[in-house]
Amino acid sequence: MRSHRRRRRARIRPYTFTGGRTRSRHPLMVQTLVSRADERVEPPRNLMPESERIYRLCAQVRSVAEISAELKLPLGVTQVLISDLADQGLVYIHPTITGHSPSENQVLERALRGLERLFQ
Amino acid sequence: MASNVSSNKRPSVASTKIVIAGGFGVGKTTLVGSVSEIPPVTTEAVMTEASVAHDDVSATPDKVTTTVAMDFGRLTLDDELIMYMFGTPGQARFWFMWDDLVRGAIGAVVVVDARRLADCFDAIDYFEKKQDIPYLIAVNKFDGKLDYTLEQIREAVEVGPEVPIVEFDARDRLESGNVLKTLLRYTLSRARERQREAD
Numbered sequence: 281m282r283s284h285r286r287r288r289r290a291r292i293r294p295y296t297f298t299g300g301r302t303r304s305r306h307p308l309m310v311q312t313l314v315s316r317a318d319e320r321v322e323p324p325r326n327l328m329p330e331s332e333r334i335y336r337l338c339a340q341v342r343s344v345a346e347i348s349a350e351l352k353l354p355l356g357v358t359q360v361l362i363s364d365l366a367d368q369g370l371v372y373i374h375p376t377i378t379g380h381s382p383s384e385n386q387v388l389e390r391a392l393r394g395l396e397r398l399f400q
Numbered sequence: 401m402a403s404n405v406s407s408n409k410r411p412s413v414a415s416t417k418i419v420i421a422g423g424f425g426v427g428k429t430t431l432v433g434s435v436s437e438i439p440p441v442t443t444e445a446v447m448t449e450a451s452v453a454h455d456d457v458s459a460t461p462d463k464v465t466t467t468v469a470m471d472f473g474r475l476t477l478d479d480e481l482i483m484y485m486f487g488t489p490g491q492a493r494f495w496f497m498w499d500d501l502v503r504g505a506i507g508a509v510v511v512v513d514a515r516r517l518a519d520c521f522d523a524i525d526y527f528e529k530k531q532d533i534p535y536l537i538a539v540n541k542f543d544g545k546l547d548y549t550l551e552q553i554r555e556a557v558e559v560g561p562e563v564p565i566v567e568f569d570a571r572d573r574l575e576s577g578n579v580l581k582t583l584l585r586y587t588l589s590r591a592r593e594r595q596r597e598a599d
Contacts, residue, residue: 309504311417311484341413343484345472349443355500377416379506379587380532382595387481388506391416392584394477399435399577
């Protein structure tokens with residue numbers, strides 16, 4: 281019923297999906313996790329096929345790199361499409377810990393404790 | 401930042417990243433594979449970068465698109481924290497595209513083959529210039545022993561006394577995990593130092 285995946289998809293050059301944009305408005309790094317804002321919601325009808333595939337994958341929490349690898353989409357394209365989904369309130373962008381702010385020191389400590397648990 | 405959707409139902413899982421760098425064939429993928437909870441994903445990532453550093457592509461002034469092999473693995477550190485390990489493309493000609501992979505990393509491991517020390521110079525130069533990403537040198541002892549002491553290696557690769565140097569066997573899970581622990585301790589000590597300076 282919602283199988284409106286179009287044949288011509290394979291012929292579209294990747295950046296056509298993004299309207300030529302190569303920068304996302306959200307701080308999306310390769311390790312940034314994304315998940316559906318509401319897991320029960322079916323994707324809106326007007327989503328592009330690539331965006332719909334991303335949305336479906338995000339039923340589970342996944343990183344930008346994992347989504348890009350799984351859908352064989354260029355990283356930059358994946359970032360822009362995820363950014364658009366976030367703008368529409370469809371996906372949630374999880375916090376990314378970069379260690380650049382002192383407020384993240386506690387998370388770094390948790391990371392170390394996690395490693396010590398795994399590799400003792 | 402983040403999203404306009406705030407959900408209380410979902411545990412707020414956060415992620416972080418370390419980068420595994422070094423020359424071609426020094427054991428980066430082996431290291432990732434030894435510690436990762438998933439088989440390392442090797443993907444052909446198409447990277448797009450501004451070509452400011454490249455003068456030989458003047459015909460396309462804005463962007464360069466190149467396909468590079470990117471390896472990554474994953475570790476769930478606790479219920480709310482996932483760490484990714486990204487292996488960088490080994491070839492020096494891909495250096496200008498590293499920034500995308502390296503941005504936001506809490507630390508980096510430069511894997512070194514003691515028999516081919518020069519292969520790691522590019523990686524060390526990169527992180528020396530970056531300044532903001534703590535890195536350590538991990539010497540992969542391929543056949544179980546090293547012909548040089550770690551201090552000799554430190555002198556040869558010309559890194560300061562603050563940069564940790566450890567030896568390990570990239571095929572060994574615990575030894576590879578130990579490299580990650582050493583990196584995290586170093587990252588934490590640097591972060592605390594910065595905090596003290598700011599106070």
